[in-house]
Amino acid sequence: MTDLLARTTATIGPLDADAMRAAEARQMQLTKPPKALGRLETLSIQLAGIQRKPLPVIESKAIAVMVADHGVTAEGVSAFPAEVTAAMVLNFAAGGAAINVIGRHVGARVIVTDVGVNADISAAAGVRHKKVRMGTANIAQGPAMTRDEAVRAIEIGIELVEEELVNGLDIIATGEMGIGNTTAASAVIAALTGEPVAKVTGRGTGISKEALPAKIVVIEQALAVNKPDAADPMDVLAKVGGLEIAAMTGVFLGGAARRLPVVMDGFISAAAALVAVRLCHECVDYILPSHVSIEKGHQVVLDELGLVPLFDLQMRLGEGTGAALSMSIIEAAARILSEMATFESAGVAGDPNEADAELTR
Numbered sequence: 001m002t003d004l005l006a007r008t009t010a011t012i013g014p015l016d017a018d019a020m021r022a023a024e025a026r027q028m029q030l031t032k033p034p035k036a037l038g039r040l041e042t043l044s045i046q047l048a049g050i051q052r053k054p055l056p057v058i059e060s061k062a063i064a065v066m067v068a069d070h071g072v073t074a075e076g077v078s079a080f081p082a083e084v085t086a087a088m089v090l091n092f093a094a095g096g097a098a099i100n101v102i103g104r105h106v107g108a109r110v111i112v113t114d115v116g117v118n119a120d121i122s123a124a125a126g127v128r129h130k131k132v133r134m135g136t137a138n139i140a141q142g143p144a145m146t147r148d149e150a151v152r153a154i155e156i157g158i159e160l161v162e163e164e165l166v167n168g169l170d171i172i173a174t175g176e177m178g179i180g181n182t183t184a185a186s187a188v189i190a191a192l193t194g195e196p197v198a199k200v201t202g203r204g205t206g207i208s209k210e211a212l213p214a215k216i217v218v219i220e221q222a223l224a225v226n227k228p229d230a231a232d233p234m235d236v237l238a239k240v241g242g243l244e245i246a247a248m249t250g251v252f253l254g255g256a257a258r259r260l261p262v263v264m265d266g267f268i269s270a271a272a273a274l275v276a277v278r279l280c281h282e283c284v285d286y287i288l289p290s291h292v293s294i295e296k297g298h299q300v301v302l303d304e305l306g307l308v309p310l311f312d313l314q315m316r317l318g319e320g321t322g323a324a325l326s327m328s329i330i331e332a333a334a335r336i337l338s339e340m341a342t343f344e345s346a347g348v349a350g351d352p353n354e355a356d357a358e359l360t361r
Contacts, residue, residue: 004155009280012258015049022054023047029342037336038311040329043288044337047330050261050286051170054340058261058331060168061108063175063320064160064251065092065099068116068153068243069135070180071144073220077183079205082135083203086119092177092319093126099175106327108173110320113155113160116178116243119136132243139187139222143239150246152239155251161258164303171327173263173290174251174321178246179205182295185271187219187240191228191299192274195306202267202316233278241275247274251265253279256286261330264291265323266316267358270301276307290326291315 023045026032035041041321047056067089068197073082076235090114091097095104103110113128115334118135121127123301136144145153158179161172182204191201197219226239237246256261256276264273264287277284292298294316302309310329343349 002151002155004158005151006254007252009157012280012282014282015046015285016052018024018047019047019052019054020045021211023056023268023337025280025307026337029339029344030336031343031346031348035354038155040333040336040361042328043330043333045283047261047334048337050259051314052259056332056334058170058327059171060170061327062109063099063103063107063173063324064157065110065111065112065166065177065320066115066157066247067177068245069118070178070242071136071138072140072176072183072185072218072222073180073240075140077204077207077218079207079214080179082118082179082214083176086121089114089117089121089273090093090124091316092278093124097128097319098317098321102324106324107261108324108327111160113156114248115156115247115279124137132156132267136184136242139184139226139240140218141225142242143226144184144241145238145243149243150234150241153243153246153255154250157247158254161251161254161260163284165258169260169352170261171261172251172255173320173327174248174269176268176318177321178244178259180241181242181244183215183255184245184298185268188236188245188271189224189274189301190219191223191230191236191240192233192278193300194230195300197223198302202295202297204295233275237275238360242269244268245272245275248280249275249279252276252283252287256280256283260286261288262286263323263326263330264289264307266291266318267298268318269294269320270298274301276334288326288330289323291322293322
């Protein structure tokens with residue numbers, strides 16, 4: 001573990017209990033029946049603990065879209081050719097992708113990072129050029145990358161958080177793009193959870209039902225060939241993971257170290273979150289799950305981490321789209337806590353604690 005990664009994980013501590021108690025006490029005084037806003041209330045209290053503020057602020061938002069290629073596409077695991085990855089980077093940079101639209105909708109800036117695209121896109125404007133290597137190797141034949149490369153990719157995610165703090169940052173979402181990355185994510189999740197590959201593998205970009213068994217076999221072969229050590233998350237990441245998965249792992253860790261809420265997107269983002277939590281368990285308290293993907297392995301990770309998503313819109317695009325969409329809900333939770341009147345300030349009669357007692361009778 002490098003100095004940067006070691007320092008980052010060592011910095012991650014528990015949520016601020018005092019801030020959470022103050023936020024909860026204020027929730028009980030707001031002009032509504034106690035707990036009437038459900039998860040919006042518990043979310044606001046969690047945000048207070050993350051930011052160490054009784055009144056958390058969600059204004060400056062960023063979406064980190066990590067992009068990389070996967071050698072395993074040579075096994076025919078995707079419905080799209082690998083060249084689509086580079087083309088989509090240019091689409092992101094031009095503002096034409098779904099994540100750009102949703103980012104504009106929620107008022108979040110989109111930061112696109114080339115961490116391992118298998119093409120020279122160094123001339124692309126509006127892209128953070130941090131390529132570790134030209135895509136991973138074919139995990140069905142051997143390791144995806146070296147351990148040092150996996151660490152470097154994690155550091156790129158940590159560094160992104162540090163860079164964006166200068167621009168003002170209250171919350172960050174994780175997103176990705178990389179043809180073949182559902183295969184790598186399934187391999188990582190199967191290795192770390194011990195679940196059967198078939199239980200955590202879906203159709204990804206939309207391969208046919210007939211092609212799914214072959215994809216499962218490829219992942220099983222990758223695990224058999226590489227023998228990743230489930231007790232060593234870096235070993236799993238390096239042997240069967242992806243560069244963008246590693247970079248998102250860094251965003252989760254870097255965000256937690258800087259006391260920022262980090263929003264989990266879908267299936268690929270969940271694989272990164274799982275690695276991050278295995279590297280530092282306290283990181284889990286800083287992860288906000290946005291939605292549940294129709295990729296069935298996503299629910300496995302949510303259950304493993306004890307996280308409940310905010311919504312289910314049957315999404316499976318990735319890019320950070322679900323995470324970005326949830327930012328409006330998360331911001332609303334913070335604003336309700338800070339902007340809603342209390343019974344006292346509004347001059348509304350009634351003791352909310354007495355009302356709560358009535359409800360429990």
